[in-house]
Amino acid sequence: MSNNDYQITTSQTIGPFSHEGWQWAVDACAAARLETSAPTIVVHGILYDGDGNPIDDAQIEAWLPEAAAAESAQEIPGFRRTPTGKAGEFSLRLSVPERAAGEPAAGAPVAYVTVFARGLTKHQFTAVFLEDDAKLAQSAILAQVPAARRDTLVARKEDDGTYRWDIWMQTAKETVFFDYR
Amino acid sequence: MKFDEVAPGVWPSLIHPAYKSTVKRGPLQPALRIEAPVPVSRNITPAPRILLPHDADLTRRGQGAPLGEKIVVTGRVVDEDGKPVRNSLLEVWQANSAGRYWHQRDNHDAPLDPNFFGFGKMMTDDDGRYRFVSIKPGPYPWKNHDKAWRPAHIHFSLFGNVYAQRLVTQMYFPNDPLFPYDPIFNSIPDEAARQRLVSRFSLEHTVGDEMLGYEFDIVLRGRGATPFGL
Numbered sequence: 001m002s003n004n005d006y007q008i009t010t011s012q013t014i015g016p017f018s019h020e021g022w023q024w025a026v027d028a029c030a031a032a033r034l035e036t037s038a039p040t041i042v043v044h045g046i047l048y049d050g051d052g053n054p055i056d057d058a059q060i061e062a063w064l065p066e067a068a069a070a071e072s073a074q075e076i077p078g079f080r081r082t083p084t085g086k087a088g089e090f091s092l093r094l095s096v097p098e099r100a101a102g103e104p105a106a107g108a109p110v111a112y113v114t115v116f117a118r119g120l121t122k123h124q125f126t127a128v129f130l131e132d133d134a135k136l137a138q139s140a141i142l143a144q145v146p147a148a149r150r151d152t153l154v155a156r157k158e159d160d161g162t163y164r165w166d167i168w169m170q171t172a173k174e175t176v177f178f179d180y181r
Numbered sequence: 182m183k184f185d186e187v188a189p190g191v192w193p194s195l196i197h198p199a200y201k202s203t204v205k206r207g208p209l210q211p212a213l214r215i216e217a218p219v220p221v222s223r224n225i226t227p228a229p230r231i232l233l234p235h236d237a238d239l240t241r242r243g244q245g246a247p248l249g250e251k252i253v254v255t256g257r258v259v260d261e262d263g264k265p266v267r268n269s270l271l272e273v274w275q276a277n278s279a280g281r282y283w284h285q286r287d288n289h290d291a292p293l294d295p296n297f298f299g300f301g302k303m304m305t306d307d308d309g310r311y312r313f314v315s316i317k318p319g320p321y322p323w324k325n326h327d328k329a330w331r332p333a334h335i336h337f338s339l340f341g342n343v344y345a346q347r348l349v350t351q352m353y354f355p356n357d358p359l360f361p362y363d364p365i366f367n368s369i370p371d372e373a374a375r376q377r378l379v380s381r382f383s384l385e386h387t388v389g390d391e392m393l394g395y396e397f398d399i400v401l402r403g404r405g406a407t408p409f410g411l
Contacts, residue, residue, distance in 0.1 A: 009399045012351040049205040076226075118202055123349055144213070178213055
């Protein structure tokens with residue numbers, strides 16, 4: 001291939017057969033063996049298609065740049081990867097380090113999230129925020145999202161202390177996906 | 182780094198009816214272009230110990246040699262300025278020489294090879310170069326339509342130097358007769374962008390009587406990397 005003018009390489013779907021090849025990183029960040037010096041929370045949900053059917057063969061990655069220091073003993077600090085389960089479900093245990101008041105991270109997402117799936121020709125970037133983050137109103141990212149769609153990025157606290165966040169690929173509930181400038 | 186808008190037709194269509202499962206899975210709203218300093222300036226930093234012996238030689242993961250045509254695949258990963266994407270994680274996975282994946286859900290009636298699992302990983306070097314040894318994958322049927330056969334391909338997963346460079350793609354082999362019939366390949370509207378996914382045979386990288394060489398360069402999005410290589 002000759003590509004001297006540096007035109008980008010395009011995307012292709014991960015297809016249905018990523019699991020064996022991607023498993024090493026799933027294991028490396030598994031909740032059961034997570035080493036972190038920060039408090040953790042759980043964000044869980046279901047990945048849905050346009051008919052409201054669960055997507056059971058996807059891969060979800062989460063990146064927690066603020067948690068990298070707290071997770072320095074991990075093989076990939078501040079990173080999670082999980083396949084969705086039979087019911088489209090996923091669960092992410094995330095480190096949430098204390099944020100100093102007024103620091104630039106105020107209102108930052110608890111994780112940057114990437115979605116990959118069979119039938120998804122290009123991965124999709126999104127992000128998840130916690131509804132009880134007192135600095136949510138200061139979020140520079142949420143401020144760029146039309147108000148009517150911000151809820152699609154906010155995880156809701158459940159009675160058991162975990163956070164529920166579903167990802168919708170389509171419908172009126174379609175999650176906001178990003179293209180970073 | 183800065184991420185220019187991608188030219189129309191370069192990304193595959195998110196809804197491409199000929200590739201049936203896109204219809205209900207591709208987002209319908211355009212991606213929202215936003216300013217966010219962290220995704221365009223930082224990334225994961227995997228520990229060196231993630232790399233295991235033979236991770237970049239897929240022919241040496243079993244008890245014996247796998248069946249099929251042994252190949253070496255190499256190329257450079259650069260950004261849109263042509264600067265090397267250094268020390269960056271790259272994963273590959275693929276079918277075996279008979280077109281069968283080592284995967285529970287692959288029920289294609291072709292043999293598994295007990296000596297070939299078909300996945301590996303590596304880091305790019307200081308010049309952005311990667312290199313791995315494998316077996317040329319076979320084409321396989323995928324039931325999307327009548328006589329739906331995928332052209333032979335190797336899946337690539339790249340993390341880049343900043344988070345927003347993340348890319349998953351597929352590398353194809355030159356002169357595959359299945360190209361005109363494959364809805365996944367043809368979900369990319371731009372002809373030149375499609376052709377950039379086709380590797381080229383390389384006599385230079387061919388290793389004696391052992392294996393044929395294929396070259397596949399990759400350009401990730403992003404300009405204006407800092408001197409740190411980010």
